[in-house]
Amino acid sequence: MGLVSAKEMLVKAKEGHYAVGQFNINNLEWTKAILTTAQENNSPVILGVSEGAAKYMTGFKTVSAMVAAMVEELNITVPVALHLDHGSYEGAKAAAAAGFTSIMFDGSHYGIEENIEKTKEITEFCHSLNISVEAEVGSIGGEEDGVVGKGEVADPKECKMIADLGVDFLAAGIGNIHGQYPENWEGLDFEALAAIQQETGALPLVLHGGTGIPDEMIAKSITLGVSKINVNTECQLYFQAATRKYIEEGKDLKGKGFDPRKLLGPGYEAIKEIVKIKMELFGSVNKA
Numbered sequence: 001m002g003l004v005s006a007k008e009m010l011v012k013a014k015e016g017h018y019a020v021g022q023f024n025i026n027n028l029e030w031t032k033a034i035l036t037t038a039q040e041n042n043s044p045v046i047l048g049v050s051e052g053a054a055k056y057m058t059g060f061k062t063v064s065a066m067v068a069a070m071v072e073e074l075n076i077t078v079p080v081a082l083h084l085d086h087g088s089y090e091g092a093k094a095a096a097a098a099g100f101t102s103i104m105f106d107g108s109h110y111g112i113e114e115n116i117e118k119t120k121e122i123t124e125f126c127h128s129l130n131i132s133v134e135a136e137v138g139s140i141g142g143e144e145d146g147v148v149g150k151g152e153v154a155d156p157k158e159c160k161m162i163a164d165l166g167v168d169f170l171a172a173g174i175g176n177i178h179g180q181y182p183e184n185w186e187g188l189d190f191e192a193l194a195a196i197q198q199e200t201g202a203l204p205l206v207l208h209g210g211t212g213i214p215d216e217m218i219a220k221s222i223t224l225g226v227s228k229i230n231v232n233t234e235c236q237l238y239f240q241a242a243t244r245k246y247i248e249e250g251k252d253l254k255g256k257g258f259d260p261r262k263l264l265g266p267g268y269e270a271i272k273e274i275v276k277i278k279m280e281l282f283g284s285v286n287k288a
C-alpha cells in the first residue's frame with residue numbers, strides 16, 4: 001500500500017486500546033528487520049528517524065527512497081509510516097519535502113507561546129501534504145543524538161493548548177526518559193497522564209523512552225490513552241549483544257564469517273526478536 005500517514009493507525013489504536021510501536025531505524029538491516037517483522041505479525045508500524053540518524057544515512061531523501069522501495073520490493077502490505085523523530089523546525093520541513101509521511105515537531109525546548117506558534121505553522125504545512133503531526137509538551141529526559149533533556153512532567157493545560165492546534169498525536173513528558181532508566185527512577189507519573197488525557201480527550205498520546213519501562217507500566221499507560229510507543233535503545237542493545245556474541249564465539253574468523261551479510265545476520269535476527277516482543281506487548285499484532 002506504500003507509505004501512509006500515521007493518523008489513521010493511531011486513531012484506530014486509541015479506539016481499540018492498543019498501541020503502535022515506533023521503532024527507530026539506522027540502516028538497511030534495521031529497516032528490513034522491522035518491516036518484515038511487522039508484516040509477519042500483521043501489525044501496523046512506524047519507522048522513526050531522528051535527524052542524526054537521517055544524517056548518518058546521508059539525508060532525508062536517501063531514507064525516504066530506501067524505505068519506499070523496500071516496502072514495495074518486500075511486498076509489505078501492513079500500514080507503514082515513515083516518521084521524523086524529534087524534528088527541528090527546519091528538519092520538519094525538509095523531511096516533509098523529502099517524502100516522510102509523518103513528522104514530529106519537537107518545540108518542547110521553546111517557551112509555550114513559541115512552541116504553539118511553530119507547531120501551528122508546521123501542522124498547517126504538513127496537513128496540506130497529508131502528513132501526520134506529533135507535537136511535544138514537557139521535555140523527555142535523557143540523551144538522544146547529543147540533545148540532553150532534563151525530563152519534566154507536562155502541564156495538562158499546555159497539552160490542551162497544543163492539542164487544540166489540530167495536531168494528530170501528542171507526546172507529553174510523564175517522567176519518561178530516553179535510553180536506559182537509572183536504578184532510582186520513580187516510574188511513570190500516571191496521575192499526570194490521566195490529567196493529560198482528561199484535557200486532550202480522543203487525541204492519541206505518545207510515550208517516548210519505551211526502552212526499559214516495565215510491562216505493567218506499558219499496559220497501564222495504554223489504558224490511559226497512550227497509542228504510540230517509541231523504542232530505540234532496546235533494538236540497539238539487542239543488536240549489540242548478538243553481534244558481540246558472534247564475534248566472541250570467533251564466528252567471524254571461520255569460513256566466510258567476515259562477510260557483512262553474515263556478520264550482521266545475528267544482529268538482524270535479534271532486532272526482529274525484540275520488535276516482535278514489543279508488538280505483542282503493545283497489542284498491535286493482527287491490527288493491520
Ligand code: 13P
Nearest residue numbers: 179208209211230232233
Ligand atoms: P528509547 O531509546 O529509550 O527506547 O526511546 C526512544 C524514543 O523515545 C525515540 O523518540
